[in-house]
Amino acid sequence: MNLSGKRIAVTGAFGALGSVVSAAVKSAGASVACVDFAPVTKAPAALQGYVLIGAVDLGNAAAASAAIQSAASQLGGLDGIVNIAGGFRWEMVADGDAATWDFMFNVNVRTVLNASKAALPLLRTPGARIVNIGAAGAVKAAAGMGAYAAAKAGVARLTEALADELKDGGVTVNAVLPSIIDTAANRADMPGAQFDRWVKPEQVADLIVFLLSDRASAVTGALIPITGRV
Structure with a gap:
């Protein structure tokens, strides 16, 4: 896929x-601004040379707006945003805390809302793209995933609503719904799992690149499962 000339912000980029x-x-081929809650000093070495914007609380609307404006300023404009920032908590309802639900909403829904809203004035051109990270668990939740799945269901509904708002302007809004992603942290948390059944980060990235590309211009409001063999 060719993203030559496009300017893309990625949240949760570290x-x-x-x-x-x-x-x-x-x-x-795109220019990329990497936005994250962690400070720039925590950025992976692989991102050296990218536009790095750290210590951003995207749950705060003013902070999100400042970060997205900074990304656009340093890139010379903005053609798309990928909303990856989020978090996970496993907690049973019976012995859980309602505060967890607030936390999951804040880090998974409010971050997407604030970053997307901040980007909207910069994306009001045909061909602009918003791609969100949802979760397969939002379609069918398991025990311990109530707060997380409910928050990711909120991301799905936000994706659909915003896609409908923007469809006449040629701006697409989609979400990808991964199952368990094969990361070092997930392997450590589930050492007995069959890692080869999980979806690879590179596979999720390939789908996101497609959704950012001109070839995906007819796709909007879609919630696309990418679940490996889970």
Whole structure:
């Protein structure tokens, strides 16, 4: 896929998935601004030379707006945003805490809302793209995933609503729904799992690059499962 000349912001870019997506987007020809909650000093070495914007709390609307404006300023404009920033908590409802639900909403839904809203004035041109990271668990949740799955279901509904708002302007909004992503952290948390059944970060990145490309111009409001063999 060719993203030559496109200027893309990636949130959650310092993480295991975000860093792979950032590299894939750059390899496809785009200029990339990497935004993350962690400070720039925590950025992976592989992202050296990219536009790095760290210590950003995307749950705060003003901070999100400043970060996206900075990304656009340093890139010379903005043609797309990939919303990867988020988090996971495993907690049973019976012995859990309602605060977890607030936390999951804040890190998974509010971050996408704030970053997307901040980007909208910069993306009001045909061919602009918004790609969100949802979760397969939002379609069918398992025990311990109530708060996380509910938050990711919120990302799905936000994706659909925003896609409908922007469809007449030629701006597409889509979400990818991964199952378990094969990262070092997930392997450590589930050492007995069959890792070869999980989806690879590179596979998720390939799908995101397609959705950012001109070839995906007819795809909007889609919630696309990418689940490996889970």
